[in-house]
Amino acid sequence: MVAQEASNTNTYFNLTARQELRLECSNGRPVSIRLEEGIAEVFGTELNRGRAVSVTGQKVAVFTWVGCRVSVQGEPTVMYVADETPMASYLNVHQTLDQRREEAKRAGPGSAGSNGPVVVVVGPTDSGKSTLCRLLGNWAVRSGWQPTFVDLDVGQGTITVPGCLSAVPLEQPVDIEEGFIADLPLVFFFGHSSPGDNPALFKSLADKLAALLQRRAAAADPRVAASGLIINTFGWVDGLGYELQKHIIQAFQCDVVLVVEQDRLYATLQQDLKVTCPRTNILKLAKSGGAVKREGDERRGAREQRIREYFYGTARTPLQPATQTIRATDLAVYRIGTGPRAPSTTLPVGSASLADPLRLQNLPPSLEQLQCLLAVSHAATPDQILNANVAGFVLVKDVDTARGTLTITAPAPGPLPGRYLIMGSVRSSME
Numbered sequence: 001m002v003a004q005e006a007s008n009t010n011t012y013f014n015l016t017a018r019q020e021l022r023l024e025c026s027n028g029r030p031v032s033i034r035l036e037e038g039i040a041e042v043f044g045t046e047l048n049r050g051r052a053v054s055v056t057g058q059k060v061a062v063f064t065w066v067g068c069r070v071s072v073q074g075e076p077t078v079m080y081v082a083d084e085t086p087m088a089s090y091l092n093v094h095q096t097l098d099q100r101r102e103e104a105k106r107a108g109p110g111s112a113g114s115n116g117p118v119v120v121v122v123g124p125t126d127s128g129k130s131t132l133c134r135l136l137g138n139w140a141v142r143s144g145w146q147p148t149f150v151d152l153d154v155g156q157g158t159i160t161v162p163g164c165l166s167a168v169p170l171e172q173p174v175d176i177e178e179g180f181i182a183d184l185p186l187v188f189f190f191g192h193s194s195p196g197d198n199p200a201l202f203k204s205l206a207d208k209l210a211a212l213l214q215r216r217a218a219a220a221d222p223r224v225a226a227s228g229l230i231i232n233t234f235g236w237v238d239g240l241g242y243e244l245q246k247h248i249i250q251a252f253q254c255d256v257v258l259v260v261e262q263d264r265l266y267a268t269l270q271q272d273l274k275v276t277c278p279r280t281n282i283l284k285l286a287k288s289g290g291a292v293k294r295e296g297d298e299r300r301g302a303r304e305q306r307i308r309e310y311f312y313g314t315a316r317t318p319l320q321p322a323t324q325t326i327r328a329t330d331l332a333v334y335r336i337g338t339g340p341r342a343p344s345t346t347l348p349v350g351s352a353s354l355a356d357p358l359r360l361q362n363l364p365p366s367l368e369q370l371q372c373l374l375a376v377s378h379a380a381t382p383d384q385i386l387n388a389n390v391a392g393f394v395l396v397k398d399v400d401t402a403r404g405t406l407t408i409t410a411p412a413p414g415p416l417p418g419r420y421l422i423m424g425s426v427r428s429s430m431e
C-alpha cells in the first residue's frame with residue numbers, strides 16, 4: 001500500500017523501504033521533487049532533504065532503501081509507485097565490485113592486479129543499461145572510489161553529443177538535474193548514431209580509447225586505477241551488433257559483463273567468451289519495470305536535446321554560444337570513410353574499392369555541410385585525424401560556396417582549438 005495525499009499544488013507520497021516512485025516528465029514541463037523525510041536516491045544520487053530538484057524531459061525513479069516521504073509539484077505524464085525493483089540485485093553487484101576494488105588497492109601500484117574491475121553493461125535497447133551504469137557509478141563514488149565511466153552508446157551520448165565514444169572520471173555523483181558534469185572528457189568522434197554506419201571505424205576508435213585508458217590507468221593515482229571502468233554500450237545485440245559487443249569486451253579486456261534482460265544474449269556470450277575471454281565473469285540481471293521503451297521520435301528528440309545542451313547549456317548552467325564566419329582555407333573538413341564498401345566482386349578486375357571505411361576525404365565547402373555537427377580534432381596534421389581525440393564540436397549554420405566561407409556556432413567565442421574538423425552524419429535543426 002502506498003500512502004498518497006494531494007494538497008493544492010503538491011502530491012505527497014509515503015514510500016516504504018525498497019519502494020520507488022517512477023515519474024515520466026515531458027520536455028518544457030518541469031516537475032519538482034522534494035524529499036520531505038527519510039532517505040531516498042534518484043538512480044544512486046542521494047536527494048538532499050528539504051531541497052527540491054527540478055526534472056524535465058526525463059524518466060526518473062525516487063528509490064528508498066529505508067522509507068521516505070516525498071512531495072511532487074508539477075504534472076508528470078506518468079507517476080506511480082512500484083514495489084518490485086531489481087535494486088537489491090544491482091546493489092549486490094556493486095558490493096562485489098567494491099571488493100574487487102579493495103583487492104586492487106591492496107595489490108598496490110605497479111603490481112599485477114592493481115587495476116580495478118572493468119565492467120561492461122550489455123542488453124537490448126531500452127533495457128536500462130545507462131541507468132544501471134549510472135547506479136553503479138554513483139554507488140562507487142559514494143563509497144569513495146573514482147571509476148571511469150565509458151560511454152560507447154553512440155546513439156544517445158550521455159557524456160557529450162551523440163556520435164561519440166567517450167570517457168570521464170566520476171568524481172561526484174551524477175547531478176539529477178544536469179546529468180554528467182564532464183569537465184574534460186576524453187572523446188573520439190565516430191560521427192554517426194549507429195555503430196553499423198561504419199563498423200570498422202567504430203572498432204578502430206574503441207581500440208584507441210581502450211588502449212589510451214589502459215595507459216592512463218598505469219600512470220593513474222592508485223585509487224583511480226583501483227576504481228576501474230564502467231562501460232555503457234548500445235542496444236544492438238544481434239548479428240553485426242553482437243560482433244561489435246564482443247569486440248568491445250575484448251578491446252577493453254572486460255572482466256565483468258552484466259547482461260540486462262536477455263537470456264539469449266547471456267547464453268551466447270557465455271558460450272563465445274569461454275574461448276576468447278575465459279576469465280570474464282558474465283552475470284545476468286533483470287530489467288527494471290521502470291525502464292520504458294522510447295520510440296524513434298523520442299530518441300531523435302533526445303539526441304537533438306543533447307546537442308542543444310552542448311551549445312546552450314542547461315537552465316541552471318546556461319552557455320553563451322558564439323557564431324563566427326571562417327574562411328574555408330583556414331579550416332579543413334574531413335570525412336572518414338565514404339559510405340558502404342562495394343564488394344570486391346562488383347569492381348573491375350584489378351581495382352580496389354575507394355569506399356575504404358577508414359579513408360580520409362577532404363571536403364570542399366558545400367551545402368551538404370549545413371546543420372552538420374563537426375568535431376574539432378586535436379590532430380596537428382591530417383594523417384593524425386584517425387588517431388586523435390577531439391576537443392569539441394561546432395555546428396555549421398551557413399556555407400557560402402562562392403566566397404568559400406563557413407559560418408559556425410561554437411559553445412564559446414574565440415578561435416577554434418584546431419583546424420581539422422571531422423564531419424559525420426549527425427545533424428541538428430538547432431537555430
Ligand SMILES: Nc1ncnc2c1ncn2[C@@H]1O[C@H](COP(=O)(O)OP(=O)(O)OP(=O)(O)O)[C@@H](O)[C@H]1O
Nearest residue numbers: 059060061125126127128129130131235290291292
Ligand atoms: N526504475 C526506473 N524508473 C523510471 N524510469 C526508468 C527506470 N529505469 C530506467 N528508466 C528510464 O527508462 C529509459 C530507458 O532506460 P536507459 O536509458 O537506462 O536504457 P538503455 O538500455 O540504456 O537504452 P538505450 O537502448 O538507449 O541504450 C530512460 O528514460 C530511463 O531514465
